[in-house]
Each structure stands twice: as structure tokens, then as C-alpha cells.
Amino acid sequence: MKDALLKLLIQVISEQTGLNIREQDRDKFIETVSARIRFLKLSSSEEYYHFFKKDNKSKIEWQEITKCLTTGETYFFRDRGQFSLLKFSILPELIELRKGRRALRIWSAGCSTGEEAYSIAILLNELIPSIKDWDILILGTDINEDALKKARRGYYRDWSFRMVSEDIKKQWFRKAKEGWRLNKDIIEMVKFESVDLINDKFKCSYHFLHNFIPILA
Ligand SMILES: C[S@@+](CC[C@H](N)C(=O)[O-])C[C@H]1O[C@@H](n2cnc3c(N)ncnc32)[C@H](O)[C@@H]1O
Known part of the structure; x- marks a missing residue:
């Protein structure tokens, strides 16, 4: 060339x-x-x-x-620092702020096969005792349609759990063939949409994206 x-x-x-x-x-x-x-x-x-x-x-x-x-590298609770900050500081603060309305919108921008978005859903379940009374939506977006298809399935192989304790795995997943299927309640908290962060100007179906708290990785 x-x-x-x-x-x-x-x-x-x-x-x-x-x-x-x-x-x-x-x-x-x-x-x-x-x-x-x-x-x-x-x-x-x-x-x-x-x-x-x-x-x-x-x-x-x-x-x-x-x-x-690009690389689609991801696994559950991948960035320890980020997840520690989310667990001990950002999410508790947000929950406190939104406890009146009991509504939360979180956006995992560049979510790949969904492990990050689902990790946040798991954290929220650990942090909010009465989560059934909350209106929570976690939006995962990515440019890669194949990755999004995998994300929607909520089925993962061992490689996605390389940083996860057996307790978390047993609590939120059940063994299915060679992998692990995520609990239905967690899957239902997360929606996945195709968005190109550079070119799309957020024309995805969630018009209320301005209400989302973005997590970028
Ligand atoms: C390294 S993965 C990160 C996955 C996850 N956020 C994490 O930290 O575990 C980066 C993701 O960003 C996506 N990506 C790269 N450029 C993008 C763009 N312009 N719009 C949307 N997604 C993009 C890639 O497809 C890839 O799945």
C-alpha cells in the first residue's frame, strides 16, 4: 500500500x-x-x-x-478499581439520591458481550434490598451486533468469570451445558442496543438517554 x-x-x-x-x-x-x-x-x-x-x-x-x-475484551467485574468505586461510592450515592423516585438509569457504553452491564445489575441487587420496588434500567450499547446478540442471551463460558468468586457465580448463575446461564431477574434489568458512539448521535430507541448515568470503558 x-x-x-x-x-x-x-x-x-x-x-x-x-x-x-x-x-x-x-x-x-x-x-x-x-x-x-x-x-x-x-x-x-x-x-x-x-x-x-x-x-x-x-x-x-x-x-x-x-x-x-477494536477488542471486545470483557469479563464480569473486569476493572477492579472501577467496580470498587461503583460498589462503595458511586452506586450507594446514586441510590441515596434516587431513593425518593426509586428510579435508576445506567448506561454501559461499549458494553461488548454484556458482562459489564450485568455486573452492575448484580451490584445493584446486592445494594438495594427492596429492588423489586425500583424502576431500574441498565442500557448496554455497542457497535458490534454479534457481541450484542451474545449479550442478550445471558449465557457465558468460564472465561467470563476469571475475576469472579464462586459465591457470585452460584448466586446469580446456574450451570447450563458447558457454560452458565444468568438469572432471569438480572437479564430483565438490562437492555442492549446497537449504537455507534462516534457517528450515531444516539438515535437509539431510548430517547431519554440524557437521564442515564454513563459508564465508559
Ligand atoms: C474492550 S471492550 C470493553 C467492554 C466493557 N465495557 C468492559 O470494560 O468490560 C470495548 C468495546 O467498545 C466497543 N466500541 C469501540 N468503538 C465503538 C464505537 N465507536 N461505538 C460503540 N462501541 C464501540 C467495541 O466494539 C468493544 O466491544
Whole structure:
């Protein structure tokens, strides 16, 4: 790939996806773009660059290239610091603030396969004794539709529990085939929607997103 075109592609893809493609990411970037060119049966990188100008097709390609260039790495209670802060400070404060209205909206932006959103639902269950009397919605959004499909299933393999104690696993999940199925009450607290954080301007069906407390990771 010619250097000038590579720079142009990096520029246009960075602007659209919000990804910072560094010098050390270039080889992976070229590999990924080459794989997309082969997949789309295009003849050159120039053609791929111009492909983005065709509006209807390029929207899907933005999602595909973002999927290829990002990692969906996630597991339950992944970021210890973040979850400690949520458990001991942020969520108790929010619960205290909202105890009059008994309503909470939390948004896991970039939720991948849902472990973060469900971890928050589990925490809320631990923190609110009368949770059935509350109106709670946790919204998980991601650009990756395949990840969202997995999230909606609420079924996870052992790898998703690498930081989780057996107690939590036994309390909120039941063994199902080779994995673990999440308790129905927890699944019902979380909804998943496809949102591209850079390009979508939040046109998802939750028009009241301004009421959400975002958790970004
Ligand atoms: C490393 S995962 C983090 C998952 C989870 N938040 C956690 O911390 O465990 C990052 C997620 O962000 C998503 N993502 C990246 N760019 C995005 C964008 N522009 N819009 C929406 N989601 C995006 C990826 O698809 C990926 O699933």
C-alpha cells in the first residue's frame, strides 16, 4: 500500500471511528484493511478508500472495520478499581439520591458481550434490598451486533468469570451445558442496543438517554 494512501486511510478511519491508530498499530491496520479488501472483492486500497463514499454500503463497512480494529475484551467485574468505586461510592450515592423516585438509569457504553452491564445489575441487587420496588434500567450499547446478540442471551463460558468468586457465580448463575446461564431477574434489568458512539448521535430507541448515568470503558 502506498504511504500517501495509507495515511489517508488512517486519517479517514480515525476520524470516523474515533480510534487512535498509532505508528506501532500500522502493520495490524494494513493487515486488517487488506483482509477487508479481499472480503469485499475490491481490486485495490484506492477502491477501498472510495468505497466509503457510497453512503448506504459504507455504514456497514464502518461497523465492520471498527469491529476488526477494536477488542471486545470483557469479563464480569473486569476493572477492579472501577467496580470498587461503583460498589462503595458511586452506586450507594446514586441510590441515596434516587431513593425518593426509586428510579435508576445506567448506561454501559461499549458494553461488548454484556458482562459489564450485568455486573452492575448484580451490584445493584446486592445494594438495594427492596429492588423489586425500583424502576431500574441498565442500557448496554455497542457497535458490534454479534457481541450484542451474545449479550442478550445471558449465557457465558468460564472465561467470563476469571475475576469472579464462586459465591457470585452460584448466586446469580446456574450451570447450563458447558457454560452458565444468568438469572432471569438480572437479564430483565438490562437492555442492549446497537449504537455507534462516534457517528450515531444516539438515535437509539431510548430517547431519554440524557437521564442515564454513563459508564465508559
Ligand atoms: C474492550 S471492550 C470493553 C467492554 C466493557 N465495557 C468492559 O470494560 O468490560 C470495548 C468495546 O467498545 C466497543 N466500541 C469501540 N468503538 C465503538 C464505537 N465507536 N461505538 C460503540 N462501541 C464501540 C467495541 O466494539 C468493544 O466491544
